[in-house]
């Protein structure tokens with residue numbers, strides 16, 4: 001079963017999350033972003049979800065406190081069987097390179113604040129920005145300042161996951177397509193990911209556009225090797241694509257006729273590792289209808305299931 005994963009949270013004038021959770025073409029929704037990272041143990045991270053939330057913050061923090069649309073809509077997403085991941089980073093992030101201690105603090109904060117409701121954690125002062133809703137895991141969209149800290153965060157999150165054996169929690173990452181990815185290569189090599197959705201855009205040589213133009217530098221096959229040599233050889237590898245002309249740098253958008261041969265080749269060549277398609281991002285997809293009135297995500301789902 002191959003999935004369509006989409007980023008949500010940074011779209012221009014975006015509709016509510018519940019709108020996208022009612023779209024049958026979407027399987028995984030990455031909520032972006034936690035875009036300010038702690039620098040010291042005890043620091044709170046910051047968040048940004050575009051036009052969502054009410055603009056209020058927890059005292060003395062950059063963490064949004066009034067994301068009522070999101071806490072109201074996550075139950076709709078769960079009822080529709082969607083996987084909701086909280087995404088860290090994004091291109092405007094201020095990740096800061098973390099020490100092991102800060103990385104573990106950051107992981108604990110995310111788990112106690114956005115993971116399963118935990119009364120003792122709330123008593124200790126952890127906030128619940130999405131109230132009692134729990135996300136299904138965390139996505140690392142690290143665009144700068146990578147390093148060993150992300151491996152420590154993932155290992156710590158995995159420790160927390162083991163305390164909830166009855167619920168599946170995930171870890172995902174969105175590296176750029178050059179290998180090794182400057183930000184996440186250490187974490188991918190040493191820590192356990194479930195999904196790696198490579199941004200096969202914005203860097204020409206390894207891009208999906210290069211594949212369409214007949215170049216041999218598109219590097220999905222090399223990413224398969226990276227995953228199979230990593231701490232998570234069973235991780236699923238997704239082809240990341242812009243969901244509209246303006247969703248990436250000029251020239252990287254592929255229309256559905258250009259995506260067909262790309263998916264056909266790689267689904268057949270790597271049936272075990274191929275996981276699906278990742279799209280940046282939900283609103284660009286929503287506004288990018290084809291002649292039949294299908295959103296770009298629906299066009300991608302059709303290609304995956306043809």
Ligand SMILES: CNC(=N)NC(=O)NC
Nearest residue numbers: 007090091141174199280
């Ligand atoms: C503008 N930032 C991005 N395009 N970010 C991503 O594509 N992250 C997966």
